[in-house]
Amino acid sequence: MVKINDILVDEELEKTFVIEDANAAFVNELKRVAASQVPVMAIEDIFFINNTSALYDEILAQRLGLMPLTTGKEYNLKENCKCKGKGCALCRAKLTLTIKGPRKVYAMDLEAKDPKVKPVYPDMLIVELLEGQEIELEAHAYLGSGEEHAKWSACLAYYQGYPNITIDQKNVNIKVAMEHCPRDVFEEKDKKLKVKNLINCNLCKSCEDRTAGAVKVNGEEGKYIFTIESWGQLSPQDILKQSVSIINSKLKDAKLK
Numbered sequence: 001m002v003k004i005n006d007i008l009v010d011e012e013l014e015k016t017f018v019i020e021d022a023n024a025a026f027v028n029e030l031k032r033v034a035a036s037q038v039p040v041m042a043i044e045d046i047f048f049i050n051n052t053s054a055l056y057d058e059i060l061a062q063r064l065g066l067m068p069l070t071t072g073k074e075y076n077l078k079e080n081c082k083c084k085g086k087g088c089a090l091c092r093a094k095l096t097l098t099i100k101g102p103r104k105v106y107a108m109d110l111e112a113k114d115p116k117v118k119p120v121y122p123d124m125l126i127v128e129l130l131e132g133q134e135i136e137l138e139a140h141a142y143l144g145s146g147e148e149h150a151k152w153s154a155c156l157a158y159y160q161g162y163p164n165i166t167i168d169q170k171n172v173n174i175k176v177a178m179e180h181c182p183r184d185v186f187e188e189k190d191k192k193l194k195v196k197n198l199i200n201c202n203l204c205k206s207c208e209d210r211t212a213g214a215v216k217v218n219g220e221e222g223k224y225i226f227t228i229e230s231w232g233q234l235s236p237q238d239i240l241k242q243s244v245s246i247i248n249s250k251l252k253d254a255k256l257k
Contacts, residue, residue, distance in 0.1 A: 002020070002022045003019070003021050005017070005019075009227070013230045013235075013236065014227065014228070014229045014230070014236065015236035016225060017225075018162060018224070018225060019223070019224045019225075019226050021222055022223075024224075027159050027226065029247060030159075031157040031158060032157075033243045033246050035153055035157045037145050037147060037246055038146075038239050039071075039077060039143040039144060040069070040143065040144070040153075040233035040234060041069040041071045041072075041141045041142065041233060042065060042068075042069060042142070042144060042149075042152050043139045044065070044140060044144070046060075046064060046065075046137055047138045048060075048135075049138070051135050051136075052132070052133045052134055053129055060137075063127075064139055066151050067107055068119070068121065068231045069119060069120065070119075070120055070233060071117070071143070071233045072114065074116070075090065075091055076090050077091065077142075077144075087140060087142075093112065093140070093141040094114075094139070095110045095111065095112050095113070095117075095139045096110070096111045096113075097109060097110050097135055097137050098135070099134065099135055100133070101128075101132065101133040102130050102133075103128075103129055105126045105127050106124060107119035107121060107122050107123070108122035110139070117141055120233060154230065154231065154233055155228050155231060156231075157227065157229070158226075160219070160224065160225050161203055161218070161219015163198055163199070163217065164217070164218050164220040165198065165217050167192075167193050167214065167215050168216075169193065171211075171212075171214040172211050172214035172215060173210075173211055174186075174192075174193045176210050177210065180206045181206060182206060183204075185198065185201045193215070203217055203219055228240060
């Protein structure tokens, strides 16, 4: 059974942890699902009533579409909604913007009908309006996945093998190994080369190449370091839980077939 153990980085929008008793196929699928299949909210349709800013409608629409929005659990995917994708309160969140210059327009100026769906970063700049310029629009946000468009990607996810380092103390050049490690993995102790920061190692094998194999670096079998960097729509914990749920659902479908 796959195990998730040590938490190496524990921040609000970033989690790095160790996965054990897994293979590369499972970890790669987890990475792919987390980045491209966990649904999040993003603006899809924008109706411009007035726009006399320096930016064309299309440019403003692109900026708003790429703006991360907090994602509530109450919404359905359009294709799974009773309205069959036409747009209703169960699958669509509305945001409006009515503002006049001169002033800078920020994400916080968008008025969300549902407070659970709002810009993640309120200080994100949208446009600067000059005297006499104004914007009035209505935006509709829907759930979607990164497979359809990058604006619906929940996170950046990546992994590497858990480092396994062996050192031939008789033949290793301590100075060369330390100088050519870009991640400060080694230290000299009692005239020997010791591993100081194992987790810092990203398996680049620079030390191995420079010491003619006196240092050996490999990924430990069945053990990986996995990182989720959320864009802010969901917490890394929620992304991980939903990713595992999606994978389990796929496995159940595969068994039925």
